[in-house]
Amino acid sequence: MNTNTTPTSLRAKSVPRGDRPASFVVDPAAARRQVWYELASGATGLALALFMWGHMFLVGSILTGEKGFNWVAHMLEEYFIAQPTVAAVLVLFIVHAVMAARKVPGQLKERKVMRDLGRDLNAYGKGFPGMARGDERFQPHVESMLWIWQVRTGMIILVLASFHLILLASNVFEATMQGGLAIDATRTLARVQGGLWMLYAVLLVCVEFHASVGLYRLAIKWGFGARLGRHTLHRIEQVLLWLFLGLGVVVLAVLAGWLPAPLEFLLKG
Amino acid sequence: MAENIKTARILKFDIFRYNPAEPDKPPYMQRFEVEEAPYMSLFLALNQIREEQDSSLQFDFVCRSAVCGSCGMMVNGRPALGCQTLTADLPEVIALHPLPTFALIGDLSVDTGRWFRSMVDRVNGWIERETEFDRASIEAPMDNATADKIYEADRCIECGCCVAGCAVANVRPDFLGATGLNRIARFMMDPRDQRSEQSWFEVVSDSEGVFGCIGMMACDDVCPKDLPLLEVYSYVRRKAVASLFSSGEDHPARREAEKA
Numbered sequence: 157m158n159t160n161t162t163p164t165s166l167r168a169k170s171v172p173r174g175d176r177p178a179s180f181v182v183d184p185a186a187a188r189r190q191v192w193y194e195l196a197s198g199a200t201g202l203a204l205a206l207f208m209w210g211h212m213f214l215v216g217s218i219l220t221g222e223k224g225f226n227w228v229a230h231m232l233e234e235y236f237i238a239q240p241t242v243a244a245v246l247v248l249f250i251v252h253a254v255m256a257a258r259k260v261p262g263q264l265k266e267r268k269v270m271r272d273l274g275r276d277l278n279a280y281g282k283g284f285p286g287m288a289r290g291d292e293r294f295q296p297h298v299e300s301m302l303w304i305w306q307v308r309t310g311m312i313i314l315v316l317a318s319f320h321l322i323l324l325a326s327n328v329f330e331a332t333m334q335g336g337l338a339i340d341a342t343r344t345l346a347r348v349q350g351g352l353w354m355l356y357a358v359l360l361v362c363v364e365f366h367a368s369v370g371l372y373r374l375a376i377k378w379g380f381g382a383r384l385g386r387h388t389l390h391r392i393e394q395v396l397l398w399l400f401l402g403l404g405v406v407v408l409a410v411l412a413g414w415l416p417a418p419l420e421f422l423l424k425g
Numbered sequence: 426m427a428e429n430i431k432t433a434r435i436l437k438f439d440i441f442r443y444n445p446a447e448p449d450k451p452p453y454m455q456r457f458e459v460e461e462a463p464y465m466s467l468f469l470a471l472n473q474i475r476e477e478q479d480s481s482l483q484f485d486f487v488c489r490s491a492v493c494g495s496c497g498m499m500v501n502g503r504p505a506l507g508c509q510t511l512t513a514d515l516p517e518v519i520a521l522h523p524l525p526t527f528a529l530i531g532d533l534s535v536d537t538g539r540w541f542r543s544m545v546d547r548v549n550g551w552i553e554r555e556t557e558f559d560r561a562s563i564e565a566p567m568d569n570a571t572a573d574k575i576y577e578a579d580r581c582i583e584c585g586c587c588v589a590g591c592a593v594a595n596v597r598p599d600f601l602g603a604t605g606l607n608r609i610a611r612f613m614m615d616p617r618d619q620r621s622e623q624s625w626f627e628v629v630s631d632s633e634g635v636f637g638c639i640g641m642m643a644c645d646d647v648c649p650k651d652l653p654l655l656e657v658y659s660y661v662r663r664k665a666v667a668s669l670f671s672s673g674e675d676h677p678a679r680r681e682a683e684k685a
């Protein structure tokens with residue numbers, strides 16, 4: 157840490173805050189709503205994260221070549237699994253975005269305070285081993301920054317995934333109206349190779365980060381796996397992140413035509 | 426001891442200076458140099474500065490053994506107790522600021538007392554019961570596990586580090602903070618407290634309570650007394666959800682208070 161400078165969290169502020177109100181009124185109805193909001197944001201986040209992992213395996217069928225991909229896609233469409241799923245994910249996506257966004261401070265100034273504090277806590281002790289204590293805590297503290305990146309990746313997902321979802325929903329709608337199939341390897345490959353790989357690459361990184369950190373956060377919030385302790389939970393989160401990120405990079409490389417489908421031999425002959 | 430240290434470091438303390446009684450003088454950072462001594466704590470260093478260099482420097486210490494909770498300060502951007510922090514664990518340049526989120530008294534000294542008083546008032550940080558307390562009778566026994574848990578929660582020294590390190594508390598002045606949730610949990614666990622889940626509910630579940638928290642666990646990482654704030658946090662959360670599905674009556678004592 158560059159300690160020659162004033163920590164950033166305090167640089168902007170001249171004087172710490174003054175008095176706090178002594179009396180405080182709580183509205184039970186508002187409190188009740190908060191619980192529902194919290195459950196809604198957590199449950200939709202969980203559902204979306206699990207869906208994204210399933211989604212990875214479905215798209216991953218491209219590793220077995222166009223034949224495998226088409227087989228999976230056509231099955232899902234013929235049995236009317238794909239169509240309602242697209243609609244359900246769209247709803248989950250919107251509900252999650254609205255519910256989760258309520259935690260993000262509205263003012264730029266507030267977000268700056270959060271970010272600066274997060275940076276200081278994250279910088280503390282780096283390159284100075286004397287500060288590290290060998291207990292269950294994070295020193296330097298990383299999690300405030302993780303949350304800030306949770307918000308940032310969420311915002312990017314909101315924009316990019318909306319595009320992806322609308323594209324797919326319109327394909328499904330068209331196919332339902334006119335007959336035929338919405339998802340087809342030839343069209344998908346052409347799209348990705350035509351430049352959409354850039355969008356999907358950014359989306360991949362953001363979604364994998366957001367999903368694994370989000371699941372870690374859920375575990376922390378509700379005490380799942382509390383016996384493992386934060387370090388172990390954090391390690392699990394990182395393993396999941398790199399696992400799915402690695403898988404995603406391979407799948408995207410095949411979709412973009414940079415890599416031949418490595419499992420194509422499975423469906424040969 | 427001293428022989429082992431070949432050349433003692435010259436520590437550079439950058440200390441936040443501001444006196445609310447002199448509002449015309451804007452806040453500034455002042456540098457003090459101190460020769461490091463073996464096992465020097467910030468408590469020792471600050472006292473040395475005040476004695477030898479600047480008698481106007483304001484900071485708080487009482488017990489110098491991490492019990493009174495009055496020496497919380499931002500050490501290189503992280504909340505910590507001055508008495509517990511050894512300079513040997515810190516780099517040569519040490520920036521000290523008062524804890525944010527509390528009213529400033531001057532320089533490094535802040536008023537945590539008022540904050541904690543208002544927090545305790547809000548959560549009714551005492552045992553509430555329907556029945557009159559009888560001094561003469563023998564107290565009902567409590568099982569060991571519960572007593573241990575309550576003891577853990579009671580170890581909070583009200584230093585305010587968890588509040589100062591919390592990003593939410595830094596932007597929302599009414600947020601209860603980890604120490605507030607810990608206080609609530611302490612009475613929730615106490616079998617002598619007869620408040621119903623419903624009566625907890627309104628204090629806990631509000632967006633200034635447990636659902637204002639976003640689980641970044643800075644509180645858990647900075648608490649100088651190693652309180653199990655993570656467990657406290659998920660416990661209170663689960664309680665809040667449970668109370669959503671229970672239709673317990675409000676506690677009579679509370680209703681009385683509201684009528685009055």
Ligand code: HEM
Pocket residue numbers: 194197198199200201202204205206208249250252253256257259260306307309310311313314315317363366367369370371373374377639
């Ligand atoms: C529409 C775009 C999205 C936005 C703006 C967004 C935003 C956020 C934010 C701000 C949080 C933190 C909430 C909190 O701390 O209470 C969060 C949590 C979470 N998000 Fe998202 N997110 C989006 C999409 C997704 C997607 C696509 C997934 C699935 C991969 C996902 C999975 C999660 C999970 C599991 C959590 C943890 C829930 C919790 O802590 O209660 N999110 N999201």
Ligand code: SF4
Pocket residue numbers: 590591592593594602603637638639640641642643644645
């Ligand atoms: S978990 Fe984070 S948001 Fe919650 S009280 Fe602790 S520091 Fe604040």
Ligand code: SF4
Pocket residue numbers: 580581582583584585586587588603604607647648649650651652
């Ligand atoms: S919970 Fe820990 S950090 Fe917070 S006031 Fe109590 S002792 Fe200090």
